[in-house]
Amino acid sequence: MSSGAAIGTKGVPRAEREEQIVAEAIAEFAESGYAGASMVEIARRAGISKPLIYQYFGSKDGLFLACLHQVSGGLLARLEDAELEVDDSVASRIYPLRAIFEALDPQPHAWRLLFDPSMPASGEIAVAAREYRTRTTELAASGSTRFLAARGITSPADASALSAVWMGVVDSIVEWWLAHPEESADQMTERCYRLLGAITG
């Protein structure tokens, strides 16, 4: 048989294979969460067998970590840039939103990896995730504190709550995007601009 899965090498170099495995793994992790994702299912998606993944990534944790770094790297960098453009107005919140939509454009569902609740609570993954989450949270928090201070509210608890809410807004709008894949990143940005306007009226 010339077609179908055969034994022996298929001539795909390691770097290329790794890239492909990570892409499929991101999709599977996003759909099923860390706990629910199955290594053999990821292998099936990539058209290879399980041991090859273990040879390249060592463990499920190793694979997830690779996915996490790929997803978070670009996203966080863009976000930190965008946050510099935010001022005291609600409307200026559009900048970080646009940054997120553009960074996520190739694989919007990658977003879910960052806040996967079924991720292990200790170990290398937890450390890396905590690092990324801390950076994200601090961005939201500093913005919220400034926003409230400009309106005469200085309670740290209020700032903390508003920061949490803002992150919830971002999360839910990205989830909405996942449910409406026909929408482009630009369209999402416009839509959010319109909604922000309506709310601040």
Place this chain on the structure above:
Amino acid sequence: MSSGAAIGTKGVPRAEREEQIVAEAIAEFAESGYAGASMVEIARRAGISKPLIYQYFGSKDGLFLACLHQVSGGLLARLEDAELEVDDSVASRIYPLRAIFEALDPQPHAWRLLFDPSMPASGEIAVAAREYRTRTTELAASGSTRFLAARGITSPADASALSAVWMGVVDSIVEWWLAHPEESADQMTERCYRLLGAITG
């Protein structure tokens, strides 16, 4: 030994035991999600052994279903009442928030059961969860449509997105509450009132 787990009945009537099991199960499901929750761990929390749970609830699905009904029943009823008081203003959104805080007061983390992503996607659980989610979503959606219409926006997609965002806001503020358990339901309501005021300026 007079103390410790012994064989044979302990004289606790079925109704009482079931109530206690459901309470512990809600806590475990909320902490670990459906997929991550362990039946033997729930049994350990309740101070009994696993087969008793199976005798009373039949399966993990059956137990989760019982928890879901208990959580959603009261919550949805209150929410539907509160939605009647909402008008076109942002500020009136405080009513459903208050209803949620009050309904959740005894076990705030119960909130997580409703939107647990690791819940099975088919079967009786999926049907029940979909029913509850649909009712919740429709409440949010009708409010959003009205809100936008009052501001001259009639796009159904905008209404759908705003509805998703509003649900995200609710979810994140409840999660913030879970992280700050010293807060009472009344304090949460006041805090939200203040924040809504700041945003609408």
Place this chain on the structure above:
DNA sequence: CCGGGAACTTACCCTGGGGTCACTTACCCT
């Protein structure tokens, strides 16, 4: 006093999924 049922447990089965071993095939370099 005694039988039956409700309340409980110990010990077990079995599947699914993470992880490993030994082996095979193709390519490249001398």
Place this chain on the structure above:
DNA sequence: AGGGTAAGTGACCCCAGGGTAAGTTCCCGG
């Protein structure tokens, strides 16, 4: 041509966790 190495696989081990069978203790009604 031939050997070394990278790419790739089928078959296996092992354990956690859902689910079950069979037995034990207590209480209550006749």
